[in-house]
Amino acid sequence: SYELTQPSSLSVSPGQTARITxxxxxxxxxxxxxxxxxxxxxxxxxxxxxSERPSGIPDRFSGSSSGTTVTxxxxxxxVEDEADYYCYSAADNNVIFGGGTKLTVL
Amino acid sequence: QVQLVQSGAExxxxxxxxxxxxxxxxxxxxxxxxxxxxxxxxxxxEWMGWINAANGNTKxxxxxxxxxxxxxxxxxxxxxxxxxxxxSEDTSVYYCARDPGDCSTMSCYNxxxxxxxxxxxxxx
Numbered sequence: 536s537y538e539l540t541q542p543s544s545l546s547v548s549p550g551q552t553a554r555i556t557x558x559x560x561x562x563x564x565x566x567x568x569x570x571x572x573x574x575x576x577x578x579x580x581x582x583x584x585x586s587e588r589p590s591g592i593p594d595r596f597s598g599s600s601s602g603t604t605v606t607x608x609x610x611x612x613x614v615e616d617e618a619d620y621y622c623y624s625a626a627d628n629n630v631i632f633g634g635g636t637k638l639t640v641l
Numbered sequence: 642q643v644q645l646v647q648s649g650a651e652x653x654x655x656x657x658x659x660x661x662x663x664x665x666x667x668x669x670x671x672x673x674x675x676x677x678x679x680x681x682x683x684x685x686x687e688w689m690g691w692i693n694a695a696n697g698n699t700k701x702x703x704x705x706x707x708x709x710x711x712x713x714x715x716x717x718x719x720x721x722x723x724x725x726x727x728x729s730e731d732t733s734v735y736y737c738a739r740d741p742g743d744c745s746t747m748s749c750y751n752x753x754x755x756x757x758x759x760x761x762x763x764x765x
């Protein structure tokens with residue numbers, strides 16, 4: 536079965552660039568999506584088709600793909616970007632989620 | 642704006658069923674599919690299934706196929722997820738999420754808008 540691997544945590548200072556990776560064999564054939572989740576809030580959809588950004592998502596959030604790894608990049612991370620970030624993909628009529636990355640911005 | 646508002650927290654006994662609702666605001670309910678996703682404490686997120694809000698077609702994850710039923714009431718712009726034969730491992734936060742499309746084509750599984758989550762606790 537497919538698996539997606541993310542680093543469990545990442546810490547950056549405000550204004551720095553945060554890069555969160557997501558790796559898995561399924562990503563060589565299927566698109567990745569990303570969303571952000573903060574405690575007590577509804578998750579926010581950030582990226583689809585590896586690198587497309589829904590309307591309303593700030594352009595400091597971007598996605599890229601290379602082989603079996605996709606990367607969510609937050610350029611100029613802000614304190615309000617502190618959250619959990621999840622990648623996921625869909626294959627064989629199922630959805631596979633990464634384990635999530637806790638981003639600390641301080 | 643688009644909003645999905647879920648029903649409140651539930652406490653259920655093992656063996657019982659739970660039905661969680663997801664009421665849609667700010668868009669034409671029947672133009673989109675609604676997914677259900679859950680996360681148990683310390684576990685990964687799990688996709689449970691989706692419903693095409695227009696025609697009621699559903700697709701379920703193989704893991705939950707035997708125990709989950711997703712329905713909708715178009716007059717109330719509300720989707721429902723019912724999980725039966727509850728066990729302690731079903732203690733989770735359950736989310737609904739709207740797809741940009743209706744999942745009748747290959748384009749699906751973009752969880753564009755989410756509900757706030759509903760905590761279901763299974764305990765005797």
